[in-house]
Amino acid sequence: MTAWRAALLGFDEEGQPWRIDDGLLLVEQGRIIDLGPFAEATARHPGVAIVDRRGLTLAPGxxxxxxxxxxxxxxxxxxxxxxxxxxxxxxxxxxxxxxxxxxxxxxxxxxxxxxxxxxxxxxxxxxxxxxxxxxxxxxxxxxxxxxxxxxxxxxxxxxxxxxxxxxxxxxxxxxxxxxxxxxxxxxxxxxxxxxxxxxxxxxxxxxxxxxxxxxxxxxxxxxxxxxxxxxxxxxxxxxxxxxxxxxxxxxxxxxxxxxxxxxxxxxxxxxxxxxxxxxxxxxxxxxxxxxxxxxxxxxxxxxxxxxxxxxxxxxxxxxxxxxxxxxxxxxxxxxxxxxxxxxxxxxxxxxxxxxGLEGLVGNLEVGLEADFIVLDPQATPLLARRTAMADSLEEWLFAMMALGDDRAVREVVVLGEGAVGSR
Incomplete structure (x- = not known):
């Protein structure tokens, strides 16, 4: 089991985005087995080893x-x-x-x-x-x-x-x-x-x-x-x-x-x-x-x-x-x-x-394959300045979309294991 601590970004059944500012995502045998606010998730999994990515955001690949x-x-x-x-x-x-x-x-x-x-x-x-x-x-x-x-x-x-x-x-x-x-x-x-x-x-x-x-x-x-x-x-x-x-x-x-x-x-x-x-x-x-x-x-x-x-x-x-x-x-x-x-x-x-891949990939959700990325909203000075000013999740997503590029992708994880490492 591996646990990742960071902000978490995903989507509900209606396609609406959600964000947990301080979250924990747990992966075992290549699949997401639990996720939630850090305090709640760690209480469910005491003693788990944690990959600390605070300040960054985990999002679906x-x-x-x-x-x-x-x-x-x-x-x-x-x-x-x-x-x-x-x-x-x-x-x-x-x-x-x-x-x-x-x-x-x-x-x-x-x-x-x-x-x-x-x-x-x-x-x-x-x-x-x-x-x-x-x-x-x-x-x-x-x-x-x-x-x-x-x-x-x-x-x-x-x-x-x-x-x-x-x-x-x-x-x-x-x-x-x-x-x-x-x-x-x-x-x-x-x-x-x-x-x-x-x-x-x-x-x-x-x-x-x-x-x-x-x-x-x-x-x-x-x-x-x-x-x-x-x-x-x-x-x-x-x-x-x-x-x-x-x-x-x-x-x-x-x-x-x-x-x-x-x-x-x-x-x-x-x-x-x-x-x-x-x-x-x-x-x-x-x-x-x-x-x-x-x-x-x-x-x-x-x-x-x-x-x-x-x-x-x-x-x-x-x-x-x-x-x-x-x-x-x-x-x-x-x-x-x-x-x-x-x-x-x-x-x-x-x-x-x-x-035709629903239920396999595309989201942060229990049971899905653990393909996710680690986003850095401070990847460039302008991106850092603009995302810090965002007053809603929609504005943050828009700033990342409008000003981000490959530099914003800090890490990539495939089936729970690092595919591209931290720069």
């Missing part, structure tokens, strides 16, 4: 609902929009990942960067090469991280170096599922790149594979950029909408996560809500590529599930604090005003609920 691990090496690559960016930067980079050694080195660096930024769980993408997914799964297992990974599927309208075929790509995905899904804390995702790069046969095969494996995740992109729509109509002329390509194949369900969904209508929003699928909202990426602004109000009115995501490498930072601030700015441009607490929830407990 962040969940990144959509990230391309290979693209860490092209973050910040300029292009006039999504499709030119894919052709000029993404596909040439991903073509190199038929090399298992390169995949292993990149996975190692990527996971270190995730943890350094306080991300303890992610839904991550490989290339079309199954060895790229293998490398990330193996490295995640070595770090004992909860990670969901997919081998990309795309069999049409892309360079040959990053193209699979419908049958072979699905067979590779099935082999990954058989080998890795449910091993330790790992999960696999059926991962069509996006409708413009997947033939009807590949999309239909992905749906058949999803029906055969109901506990496996599905991840893809949908309605990110208007430039995609003509390509979608050409390949899938019978589909009512971009999202309907996936829906018709049976790929909208719980544990389906679609990135972006900017250019969708109310019918699509209702289908997302009714199906139990979720949207990975990627504000930094959408701003960087000029793809558009996610409609937070319409998503809320439809009852859609959504989680925040970095979408690196189009996203410009792995830091969830940066992503939350970008989401706030996008919402303001659309006339909405989310609270900081709502945005934190959609990157932690709300993200877990959206993507």
């Amino acid at each position: 962040f969940i990144d609902a959509h990230v391309h691990y290979l693209q860490i090496d092209m973050i910040g690559a300029p292009a006039p929009g999504l499709l030119p960016w894919l052709q000029r930067h993404t596909f040439p980079l991903e073509a190199r990942f038929d090399d298992p050694a390169l995949a292993a080195r990149t996975a190692d660096f990527f996971l270190d960067e995730l943890l350094r930024n306080g991300v303890t769980t992610a839904l991550a993408w490989g290339s079309v090469h199954p060895q790229s997914a293998e490398a990330l799964l193996a490295q995640s297992r070595a770090r004992r991280m909860r990670m969901i990974v997919g081998k990309c599927l795309m069999d049409t309208d892309v360079p040959e170096s990053v193209r699979d075929d419908a049958r072979g790509g699905l067979e590779d995905t099935a082999a990954l599922i058989a080998r890795w899904h449910g091993v330790d804390r790992l999960g696999c995702a059926i991962t069509p790149r996006f409708a413009p790069s997947c033939s009807p046969a590949q999309i239909a095969g992905a749906g058949e594979l999803a029906r055969a494996h109901p506990t496996v995740w599905v991840q893809s992109h949908a309605a990110e950029n208007p430039d995609e729509f003509a390509l979608v109509r050409r390949l899938h002329p019978r589909a009512r909408s971009y999202l309907d390509v996936y829906d018709a194949a049976g790929l909208l369900r719980p544990r389906s996560v679609y990135a972006h969904c900017i250019h969708i209508d109310d019918h699509d929003r209702r289908r997302l809500a009714d199906s139990g699928a979720a949207v990975a909202v990627c504000p930094s990426s959408n701003l960087f590529l000029g793809s558009g602004l996610f409609d937070f109000d319409a998503a809320g009115q439809a009852g859609m599930r959504w989680a925040l995501a970095s979408d690196v490498g189009a996203g410009t930072s792995l830091c969830p604090l940066r992503t939350m601030l970008a989401a706030f700015e996008v919402a303001r441009l659309r006339g909405a005003t989310p609270t900081a607490a709502q945005l934190w929830w959609h990157h932690t407990a709300g993200a877990a609920r959206a993507v």
Whole structure:
């Protein structure tokens, strides 16, 4: 048993934040077994050894609902929009990942960067090469991280170096599922790149594979950029909408996560809500590529599930604090005003609920896996000055979101053990 003394930050069942200024969190065999005010918790566990982090705050580890691990090496690559960016930067980079050694080195660096930024769980993408997914799964297992990974599927309208075929790509995905899904804390995702790069046969095969494996995740992109729509109509002329390509194949369900969904209508929003699928909202990426602004109000009115995501490498930072601030700015441009607490929830407990990990990670709660971060509100002089002036938890959360960065993440704990140490 290990006990951590610090301020504690979490969320109740309605997504409202709570804070215990002087708390104790107890961990045994990788799970949270008790927490509460220091005096009360120590009375329940007399003599327990205590890790003293007074002045700091323990918070749930962040969940990144959509990230391309290979693209860490092209973050910040300029292009006039999504499709030119894919052709000029993404596909040439991903073509190199038929090399298992390169995949292993990149996975190692990527996971270190995730943890350094306080991300303890992610839904991550490989290339079309199954060895790229293998490398990330193996490295995640070595770090004992909860990670969901997919081998990309795309069999049409892309360079040959990053193209699979419908049958072979699905067979590779099935082999990954058989080998890795449910091993330790790992999960696999059926991962069509996006409708413009997947033939009807590949999309239909992905749906058949999803029906055969109901506990496996599905991840893809949908309605990110208007430039995609003509390509979608050409390949899938019978589909009512971009999202309907996936829906018709049976790929909208719980544990389906679609990135972006900017250019969708109310019918699509209702289908997302009714199906139990979720949207990975990627504000930094959408701003960087000029793809558009996610409609937070319409998503809320439809009852859609959504989680925040970095979408690196189009996203410009792995830091969830940066992503939350970008989401706030996008919402303001659309006339909405989310609270900081709502945005934190959609990157932690709300993200877990959206993507099918509720009851495992995303919160400080008895019975959950002990993935948490140690936040330092004095990480920079300005952050220290501003958080000291906060007169409510909401204002403190907002200041951390607006002024914090990776320096605010002092430590990261995975399954109760330190993954990134104190600076």
